[in-house]
Amino acid sequence: xxxxxWLSATLGLLAIGSLHAEPADVIQPPTDYRHWFHVNxxxxxxxxxxxDQLGGMHNVYINATGEEALKKGGPYPDGTMFVTDLxxxxxxxxxxxxxxxxxxxxxxxxxxxxxxxxxxGFQLFAGGDAKKPLVTDAAKQCFGCHEPRKDHDYxxxxxxx
Amino acid sequence: xxxxxWLSATLGLLAIGSLHAEPADVIQPPTDYRHWFHVNxxxxxxxxxxxDQLGGMHNVYINATGEEALKKGGPYPDGTMFVTDLxxxxxxxxxxxxxxxxxxxxxxxxxxxxxxxxxxGFQLFAGGDAKKPLVTDAAKQCFGCHEPRKDHDYxxxxxxx
Numbered sequence: 001x002x003x004x005x006w007l008s009a010t011l012g013l014l015a016i017g018s019l020h021a022e023p024a025d026v027i028q029p030p031t032d033y034r035h036w037f038h039v040n041x042x043x044x045x046x047x048x049x050x051x052d053q054l055g056g057m058h059n060v061y062i063n064a065t066g067e068e069a070l071k072k073g074g075p076y077p078d079g080t081m082f083v084t085d086l087x088x089x090x091x092x093x094x095x096x097x098x099x100x101x102x103x104x105x106x107x108x109x110x111x112x113x114x115x116x117x118x119x120x121g122f123q124l125f126a127g128g129d130a131k132k133p134l135v136t137d138a139a140k141q142c143f144g145c146h147e148p149r150k151d152h153d154y155x156x157x158x159x160x161x
Numbered sequence: 162x163x164x165x166x167w168l169s170a171t172l173g174l175l176a177i178g179s180l181h182a183e184p185a186d187v188i189q190p191p192t193d194y195r196h197w198f199h200v201n202x203x204x205x206x207x208x209x210x211x212x213d214q215l216g217g218m219h220n221v222y223i224n225a226t227g228e229e230a231l232k233k234g235g236p237y238p239d240g241t242m243f244v245t246d247l248x249x250x251x252x253x254x255x256x257x258x259x260x261x262x263x264x265x266x267x268x269x270x271x272x273x274x275x276x277x278x279x280x281x282g283f284q285l286f287a288g289g290d291a292k293k294p295l296v297t298d299a300a301k302q303c304f305g306c307h308e309p310r311k312d313h314d315y316x317x318x319x320x321x322x
Contacts, residue, residue, distance in 0.1 A: 034199050040259045041202040041220060048255030059202060087321070094209030096257070098201045098321055160248070160259055 027123040029104050029130050033083040036061040039070065039157045043089060043096055056102050059085040060157050066109070074153030080109040082157065085128070104128035107155075117143040118154040188284040190265050190291050194244040197222040200231065200318045204250060204257055217263050220246040221318050227270070235314030239280075241270040243318065246289070265289035268316075278304040279315040 039060040044050050062070050066080030083106055088099035104125045111119040122142035126132035135141050146154040200221040205211050223231050227241030244267055249260030265286045272280035283303035287293035296302050307315040 035196065038195050038199045038220060038222070041218060042259065043204060043257040045255045045257065051255065057202060059199060061199070094206045094212065096204040096206065098203065100321070160261070 027106055027108055027121050027133075029106060029123075029125045029128060030063070030081060030083060033061045033063070033081075033085065036063050036083070037067050037070075039082075040160050045096075054086075057087045057089045057096070057098050059087065061085070062157075069153075070157070071159045073158065074155055076109045076153050076155070078110050078112075082107040082155065101128050102126075103134070114138075118146065118150070120146070120154055122146075188267055188269055188282050188294075190267055190284075190286045190289060191224070191242060191244060194222045194224075194242075194246065197224050197244070198228050198231075200243070201321050206257075215247075218248045218250045218257070218259050220248065222246070223318075230314075231318070232320045234319065235316055237270045237314050237316070239271050239273075243268040243316065262289050263287075264295070275299075279307065279311070281307070281315055 039062050041060070042058045044054045044056060044058065046055070048055070061083045063079075063081045066076045066082070069076045069080065083104060085101065086103045086105060087101050089096050090099055091097075104127075106121075106123050106125070108114075108121045109119055110121060114121045117138050120143070122135055122138040124134040124141075126134055143154070146156070149156055152158075200223050202221070203219045205215045205217060205219065207216070209216070222244045224240075224242045227237045227243070230237045230241065244265060246262060247264045247266060248262050250257050251260055252258075265288075267282075267284045267286070269275075269282045270280055271282060275282045278299050281304070283296055283299040285295040285302075287295055304315070307317070310317055313319075
């Protein structure tokens, strides 16, 4: 009986412990992405139908794991991460000038964990803050738009030499 | 006399040799800059008075030597290199999309070698081609515009966190 109580208490602690542990699919924003390979930049301006959702200057980076695949147009190996560092911009005398960060968008490849969204996990962080994730349903909020890019492993970015 | 002839011939060869050697201020385009710190991006559009000279998407990078100085707004240590990878762009439904490279612009800090241009060497390479340098007079073609930025060690780029 004593042993059973101990076992029960231990399992209880383990359960509490697992509540605090991060599940496998929790995505954290990387910190060193501005030293990754800079894939390209795109500006989505007010005239774009995507402005409300995606307006801003998109600086896109890829980590070393995915770089070779990018040059071939995919598919990407597990561990590939894309980051879109989305900034405000201002227009001054015909020059589009980068402003502060709006959102940091992350795509991470893990074919097993993210089977239902093409093998990619998606997350957005308000202002780049790890404590402010915005995506609660990646299938609806992210993958819906990426799905038509199946031929490029669901990636919009292309390699520009 | 025999010895003098030998000396003369040898000096002649050395002189020819030095004609072919590169002077200390020959700037070569770096190859790995897309893995350097991405400083920022700016687009100079048709509405800009600078469009004829500088039109395009400016992707600016700095090497590791200069990175700390960038965050403080200068001054920059010798060996600092800035690269502006200047690309064409197209406008599609309000999105400004990166195109092929126009020019690679390089600024390299060497206070002693480039005393007359604020300690910076400047070069532009058509299409990024090391064999197609475009600057023949850095003081006129480059430094004239950079000179008013003396307070920032003649650098236009600023650090955006």
